Amino acid sequence: MTDQLAHLVDSSNNFRFLVEPALLLAGDAAMAELYMDSDPDASMSKARRFGETMAKRLIEQAGMDHKKNGEQFRRIEALARAGIIPQHVQQLFHEIRKAGNEAVHNHSGDRRKARAVVTFCFELGAWWYQAETGKKISHTYTPPATPTGPSPFQDALKDIEIQLAQLQAKFDRFNQFRDSDLELSAVTLTATDPPGEYGLLKGSVVLDLKLRNIGGQPAILHRATFHIRDAVSLWPDYLVHFRPYEELWLRGALFASATYNLALPDPEEAAGSHHNLDLSQEIGPAGTDRFHIQLGIPPTMDTLIYLLHFDLRYNASGTITSPAIAVAHPPGSQLVTPDAIRRDLHEFCQAVHEVRDAIDREMTARGLPLPDWHNNPPTSRADLPANLLAVDGNGLGFSMSGAYQVNSAFWNPQGSLTQRLQDIQNYCTRIVNVITDADICHESLLWLLGPAQDILAQLPALRAEFSAPEKAVAVQNSPRFPRRQRQAPPTARGQHLGNLDAPDPTRNTTKAGRNAVNEDRHPEDTP
Structure with missing residues (x-):
C-alpha cells in the first residue's frame, strides 16, 4: 500500500477496519467519505464502485457465474435469491446503486444524499467484515466534521485515484481470468473430402472449428449438441415428372470414421431434432485449438440440405453457440425453370x-x-x-x-x-x-x-x-x-x-x- 493511500484510509475512523481484508473497498469508501461535502456526485460514484466491488467478491466467493450476473442489479438479486445476503443488506446494495447511478447520469450534487450513502457503505462494510472475518465491528458510524479549508489530501488525490484504478483493474482481471472463457473464433464449411484426405469417407460435410480460451483456467470441451432447424431433400426432378407411379429405392447406412462424427438423420425426420456428440478437448489458459466435426449425410442420389446450429459445452456450465449453418451434400443439384x-x-x-x-x-x-x-x-x-x-x-x-x-x-x-x-x-x-x-x-x-x-x-x-x-x-x-x-x-x-x-x-x-x-x-x- 502506498503512503498516500495508507494515509487516506488510516485517517478515516469509520473505514480503516476494511484495510486488512480489502484495500480496494477501504480506499473507495474513504474516498466517498472525503468527497461527500466537496463533491457529492463524486462521493456517490465512489460509493457505487464500493458496492459493485463487494457484490463481485460475494459472487466470486459463492462460485456463481459472474458472466450471467454482469450488472449490479442482477448481482444483487442473484445473491438475494441464493440466500447469501439478507433483505436489509439487499436494500443497502440497491440504495447505493441507485444513488450512484443518479450521481453519474443526473449530477444531483445532493450533499445530504451523499452523506446518507456513505453511511450505507459503512453499514454494508460492517456486515461484510463480520461475514468475512467472524469479527463484529464495535463502533458505529460517526460523520466526520465538515471541512473548513482545503483537504489535506488535495495534492495527493491524483496519485490516490491512479492507485485505486490500478487496484480495480487488478481485481477485474482476477475475476475475468479466474474461470475459463471460450470464444468460437471461426467455423468453416470445408469441401467434401475425397477418400483418404483427413481420413474421411464420402458422404460427409466437415465443420472446421477454431476456438480460443480467453480465460485463466483450462476449458474442457465435453459435448456438442446439434439443433437441426429444417432439412430438405433436393431432388432435381421433384418439380417435374409428375407421374402416376413411384420408383422406390432405399438409402444406405452411414459409416462413420472421423474422430468426431455425427450421423445426420434423413430430412423427413430431421426438422426440430437435437443430436449430442461427445467431445474430449482441452484448451489451456489463453490457448487456442482447432478440430473437425464430420457430419455424416445419408447416402443418396439427392442433395440433402440441413439448416442447423450447435452448442459446445465445456467445464461444468460453460456454453458457446455457433451461428446458423446451412450444409448441403452432395452439392451441384439445380432447380428446373x-x-x-x-x-x-x-x-x-x-x-x-x-x-x-x-x-x-x-x-x-x-x-x-x-x-x-x-x-x-x-x-x-x-x-x-x-x-x-x-x-x-x-x-x-x-x-x-x-x-x-x-x-x-x-x-x-x-x-x-x-x-x-x-x-x-x-x-x-x-x-x-x-x-x-x-x-x-x-x-x-x-x-x-x-x-x-x-x-x-x-x-x-x-x-x-x-x-x-x-x-x-x-x-x-x-x-x-x-x-x-x-x-x-x-x-x-x-x-x-x-x-x-x-x-x-x-x-x-x-x-x-x-x-x-x-x-x-x-x-x-x-x-
Missing part, C-alpha cells in the same frame, strides 16, 4: 384428357353410356363400370412396359393441380428460408437461391393458367405445347394403354408417402 414446371403441368392435363378418351372408346366398344366429363364427371373408381382396362391397367402395376393404373389425381385433376402448385410453393419456400436464414452457407446453395425465388415469383401466373383443368387441357393443342402422339388404348388384357409418362399430382417423395403408395397396391402389382 418455371417454364419446365409449366410444361410438366400441361403434360399432366394432357394425360388426363387422353385417359378420358381411352375410357370413352372402351365404353363405346362395350355399348355403355359415356361419362359426362364436363358437367358430372366420375369422382372415384366406383362411379365407372368394373373391369375397365383404361382405368385399371393390366393388373401388373406400373412398369416401363407401358401398363398403367390411374390414381387419385385422375378423379380430381383440378384439386390435384392446386395441391401440386401449393407443394411447389412450400418446397421452394423452404429452400429459400434455409439459405437466407443461414449465417454460414455452402457455396452451392447460393446458386439455388435465384432459381427458387424465380419459381415463387411465377406461381401466381401458373395458378391463373391452371385455374380450370379443361382450360389447361385445351392448351395442349397450341403450337407451344404440341399434343403428343400416343398409342391407342388396348381392347384386351395385356395390351398397352397409351404412353406411360403421364405426370402424377399425388407424387410424394417422403418415406411415408412411398410406403403409402405400396400399401395401396395389390402385392402382385408392385414393380
Whole structure:
C-alpha cells in the first residue's frame, strides 16, 4: 500500500477496519467519505464502485457465474435469491446503486444524499467484515466534521485515484481470468473430402472449428449438441415428372470414421431434432485449438440440405453457440425453370384428357353410356363400370412396359393441380428460408437461391393458367405445347394403354408417402 493511500484510509475512523481484508473497498469508501461535502456526485460514484466491488467478491466467493450476473442489479438479486445476503443488506446494495447511478447520469450534487450513502457503505462494510472475518465491528458510524479549508489530501488525490484504478483493474482481471472463457473464433464449411484426405469417407460435410480460451483456467470441451432447424431433400426432378407411379429405392447406412462424427438423420425426420456428440478437448489458459466435426449425410442420389446450429459445452456450465449453418451434400443439384414446371403441368392435363378418351372408346366398344366429363364427371373408381382396362391397367402395376393404373389425381385433376402448385410453393419456400436464414452457407446453395425465388415469383401466373383443368387441357393443342402422339388404348388384357409418362399430382417423395403408395397396391402389382 502506498503512503498516500495508507494515509487516506488510516485517517478515516469509520473505514480503516476494511484495510486488512480489502484495500480496494477501504480506499473507495474513504474516498466517498472525503468527497461527500466537496463533491457529492463524486462521493456517490465512489460509493457505487464500493458496492459493485463487494457484490463481485460475494459472487466470486459463492462460485456463481459472474458472466450471467454482469450488472449490479442482477448481482444483487442473484445473491438475494441464493440466500447469501439478507433483505436489509439487499436494500443497502440497491440504495447505493441507485444513488450512484443518479450521481453519474443526473449530477444531483445532493450533499445530504451523499452523506446518507456513505453511511450505507459503512453499514454494508460492517456486515461484510463480520461475514468475512467472524469479527463484529464495535463502533458505529460517526460523520466526520465538515471541512473548513482545503483537504489535506488535495495534492495527493491524483496519485490516490491512479492507485485505486490500478487496484480495480487488478481485481477485474482476477475475476475475468479466474474461470475459463471460450470464444468460437471461426467455423468453416470445408469441401467434401475425397477418400483418404483427413481420413474421411464420402458422404460427409466437415465443420472446421477454431476456438480460443480467453480465460485463466483450462476449458474442457465435453459435448456438442446439434439443433437441426429444417432439412430438405433436393431432388432435381421433384418439380417435374409428375407421374402416376413411384420408383422406390432405399438409402444406405452411414459409416462413420472421423474422430468426431455425427450421423445426420434423413430430412423427413430431421426438422426440430437435437443430436449430442461427445467431445474430449482441452484448451489451456489463453490457448487456442482447432478440430473437425464430420457430419455424416445419408447416402443418396439427392442433395440433402440441413439448416442447423450447435452448442459446445465445456467445464461444468460453460456454453458457446455457433451461428446458423446451412450444409448441403452432395452439392451441384439445380432447380428446373418455371417454364419446365409449366410444361410438366400441361403434360399432366394432357394425360388426363387422353385417359378420358381411352375410357370413352372402351365404353363405346362395350355399348355403355359415356361419362359426362364436363358437367358430372366420375369422382372415384366406383362411379365407372368394373373391369375397365383404361382405368385399371393390366393388373401388373406400373412398369416401363407401358401398363398403367390411374390414381387419385385422375378423379380430381383440378384439386390435384392446386395441391401440386401449393407443394411447389412450400418446397421452394423452404429452400429459400434455409439459405437466407443461414449465417454460414455452402457455396452451392447460393446458386439455388435465384432459381427458387424465380419459381415463387411465377406461381401466381401458373395458378391463373391452371385455374380450370379443361382450360389447361385445351392448351395442349397450341403450337407451344404440341399434343403428343400416343398409342391407342388396348381392347384386351395385356395390351398397352397409351404412353406411360403421364405426370402424377399425388407424387410424394417422403418415406411415408412411398410406403403409402405400396400399401395401396395389390402385392402382385408392385414393380
